[in-house]
Amino acid sequence: MTELLYMKNIEGNYIREFDATVVKSGDDYVVLDRSAFYPEGGGQPSDTGIIEWQGRKTDVVKVTKKGIIKHIISGEKPAEGEEVHGVINWDMRYAHMKMHTAQHIISGVVYDMYRARTVGNQIHAEYSRVDFHPVNFSADDLRKIEERCNDIIRKRAPVRIYEESRSSLEQRVNEERCNLDLLPRSITTLRIVEIEGFDVCPCAGTHVRNTGEIPPITILKKEGKGKERERIVYKLG
Ligand SMILES: [Zn+2]
Structure with missing residues (x-):
């Protein structure tokens, strides 16, 4: 389960950056223990942004919620257990x-x-x-x-x-x-x-x-x- 940081109250909707731990690293996605990224659904498109860890950086191109919240990554992926920093594309x-x-x-x-x-x-x-x-x-x-x-x-x-x-x-x-x-x-x-x-x-x-x-x-x-x-x-x- 991923804790979605915008769910609980209105202030959570203004969280642009957050720290999290990778709980699963799939083929082209990662699952985090917590996230500020909005997964597509209910007529609202998914957020995009970046995930950074140990001086490395990768793009989050889409976030989906079919059972689990998957952050779809293009390029290098952080491994399971890695501590990462997520930044959402705030303008969008x-x-x-x-x-x-x-x-x-x-x-x-x-x-x-x-x-x-x-x-x-x-x-x-x-x-x-x-x-x-x-x-x-x-x-x-x-x-x-x-x-x-x-x-x-x-x-x-x-x-x-x-x-x-x-x-x-x-x-x-x-x-x-x-x-x-x-x-x-x-x-x-x-x-x-x-x-x-x-x-x-x-x-x-x-x-x-x-x-x-x-x-x-x-x-x-x-x-x-x-x-x-x-x-x-x-x-x-
Ligand atoms: Zn609505």
Whole structure:
């Protein structure tokens, strides 16, 4: 098991460098006892960066989580038991954090205004997308969504991350907004991302500590994705 340093609280999302021990050295990957690298999943791309040890350095090109957290390495690998120092590519990660919190804001606003749920999303550093169903946005709707989202950004709302039991969360949030009904029943403890005063949602991604860190959201366009299914494409700034 790898301890993921960004999971526990919002401050962990700002850890850019860390020390760890290699617990497994595979063909093209290493497993660490702890890591600040985000493995791809939940619509957020993997972090990249470097791992250093004993004056040597190698690139982490991707991080995956299929059962175990694998740091995919190009080039030389540290051996099992080696103590290493990891550095994540912060510019890209921070862009993903801002985009991901922005996605939660958009999803929350669209649910509040249209009762349409989020049925897909993909974060990128430059632009991102969220899919909604059932809905059919007009140009005026998109303007209203953008306005309300940017209101939340301007209000500098704090973002918190914590654990909560599923039964407790079920009593205070809307299942559809959170896609709670789609999570396997076997999951009983959830990692919550809360935008204070606006949104509560289970999520394993990385986020900013205050909505004020996010540049204004610009909705670039909408795309039809089937019957009453619509995609919003947005950028920041
Ligand atoms: Zn999320």
